[in-house]
Amino acid sequence: MKIVSYNVNGIRAAIRKGLLDWLRAVDADVICLQETKAQPEQIPLFEFEEMGYLNYWFSAIRKGYSGTAILTKVKPDQVVMGMEIEKYDSEGRFIRADYGDLSIVSVYHPSGSSGDERQAFKMQWLDDFYDYVDNLKKARPNLIISGDYNICHKPIDIHDPIRNAKSSGFLPEEREWIGKFIDSGFIDSFRYFNEEPHKYTWWSYRANARAKNLGWRIDYHMVSRPLENKLKRALILPDAYHSDHCPLTVELDV
Numbered sequence: 001m002k003i004v005s006y007n008v009n010g011i012r013a014a015i016r017k018g019l020l021d022w023l024r025a026v027d028a029d030v031i032c033l034q035e036t037k038a039q040p041e042q043i044p045l046f047e048f049e050e051m052g053y054l055n056y057w058f059s060a061i062r063k064g065y066s067g068t069a070i071l072t073k074v075k076p077d078q079v080v081m082g083m084e085i086e087k088y089d090s091e092g093r094f095i096r097a098d099y100g101d102l103s104i105v106s107v108y109h110p111s112g113s114s115g116d117e118r119q120a121f122k123m124q125w126l127d128d129f130y131d132y133v134d135n136l137k138k139a140r141p142n143l144i145i146s147g148d149y150n151i152c153h154k155p156i157d158i159h160d161p162i163r164n165a166k167s168s169g170f171l172p173e174e175r176e177w178i179g180k181f182i183d184s185g186f187i188d189s190f191r192y193f194n195e196e197p198h199k200y201t202w203w204s205y206r207a208n209a210r211a212k213n214l215g216w217r218i219d220y221h222m223v224s225r226p227l228e229n230k231l232k233r234a235l236i237l238p239d240a241y242h243s244d245h246c247p248l249t250v251e252l253d254v
Contacts, residue, residue, distance in 0.1 A: 032106030
C-alpha cells in the first residue's frame with residue numbers, strides 16, 4: 001500500500017497548479033490531504049472519482065480555512081470525522097479511515113505562528129491529541145497518522161536551528177512533545193529509512209526559500225510500532241510545486 005500525505009495549502013489553488021495530473025502519475029492507494037481550505041461543494045469531486053478515488057472531506061466551519069481529507073482506492077470499513085472535541089472538529093483537523101485492523105489518519109496540527117493565543121491553542125491541542133491517540137491505539141493499534149504536525153523534531157529537520165530556537169514549530173516544548181509522541185509507540189517513517197540532513201517538507205514563500213532549501217520538516221507519516229515489519233520505504237517528494245509544502249510517501253506490505 002502506498003500512502004501519500006500532502007498539505008496542499010488550498011485544494012482549489014493546488015488543482016490550478018496541476019495537482020490532478022501529478023496525482024494520476026503518483027498513483028497512490030490512499031491520499032491524505034491537509035489544509036484543503038474548501039467546502040465539499042467547492043471541490044471537483046468527479047475529477048478524483050475518475051481517478052478511482054472515493055472522497056472523504058472534513059471541512060472547517062470557517063470557509064477557506066484548515067480542513068482535511070482522505071482519498072482512497074480501497075473502500076474503508078468506516079470513516080470517522082473528528083475527535084469529538086468541538087473546538088478542534090470545527091476546524092476539520094482529523095479524519096480517520098479504517099481498513100480491517102488498519103487505520104489511516106489525515107491530521108492537520110494547528111500552527112502557533114500567528115501569536116500567543118494560537119500557540120496556547122496549539123499546546124492544548126498537543127496534550128489533547130496525545131491523550132486521544134493514546135486511547136485510540138488501545139482499540140486500533142495498527143495506526144498510520146499522516147499529516148502536517150507543524151513541528152520540527154530535531155536540529156537536522158530545520159535549516160537554521162539556532163536562529164529558530166524560539167520560533168513556533170521548533171520550541172523546546174514542541175520538540176519534547178513530538179519526541180514523547182514517538183516514544184509512546186510510533187515510528188517517524190522518513191527518519192526510519194533516511195538519516196540525511198537538509199530534507200524538508202515546507203519552505204516559506206519569502207526570499208526564495210525553497211530554491212535555497214531554507215526549509216523545515218514538519219510533515220510526517222507516523223507509523224505505530226506493530227506495523228514496523230510491514231514498512232518498505234518512505235520518501236519526501238520535493239519536485240511537486242502545488243503548495244508551500246511538498247508531499248511525502250510511505251509504503252507498507254499491508
